Amino acid sequence: MGYISELRELVGTRPIILTGVTIIVLNKDNQILLQKRTDTGDWGVIGGALELAETFEDAAKRELYEEAGLNSSEFKFITLLSGKDMYYKYPHGDEVYNAIVVFEAMNVSGIPTINDDEGLELKYFSLEESIDQLNPMTHKILKKSGYIHW
Template identity: 60%
Template sequence: MGYIMDLRKVVGSRPLIMAGSCVLVFNQDRELLLQRRTDTNDWGTIGGSLELGESLEEAAARELYEEAGLIAKSFKFITVLSGKDMYFRYPHGDEVYNVMAVFEAKEIEGIPKVNDDESYELKYFSLDEPVEDLNSFTEYYLRRAGYITKW
């Protein structure tokens, strides 16, 4: 998050518009890979903000490798989310309005492993039942994209 951290030095905690990508990774049983995040201590999808000059797909691929040690041969575009429902205030006070491209990773290579300091653990979850401590954004995208319909 070099670019965002550089902006924060100038604007402090005031709201920023932050563009980024999140990646949905499913195993053979259609369980979703989530990370327990170090910044919010809840479960969320893999993803993050764009760096300068980076495409949304490049950000998805970079975040997938950085956060889970995985490589996808391709990505299926699911949706873009933005607006007031994508507002978030981090526990340390930084505020953002996210513009988030949601992708599903296809043909995954590697075994999921914590690969940076942004997560405590990685785990696959069934979407047939609610996930305890699921962050609100992840639930929002999964509902909007039709992955969660039962709960």
């Protein structure tokens, strides 16, 4: 059982501060890799919560591999997002205020492959066009990070 699961056993669905990472993966055509989420059925960025004693970079490396089967030799810091507009309520009722470090993965290797139960599909999307069924939190993250302007 992971740290967040253990914490949830104590506090239930009440709001918590969730510290995590988002990893932006761009291909040679400047398209972004997104995953179709199992919990909401919409498209979201690669990322997740830190485990105890884990660095942000270690979490980014782990999440990139777990959710997309990819490796990166470098993570470029983009921004830190937090505050009331980073609130999110999951479909099963858990509430969080995210504190997210956004990285862009550099020198990415591997073939996008789902390695966990959080994603149904992986696909590259253009940053210039609005994406149907984009997760609302992903939209906030990409807009605040300067990756999209719509």
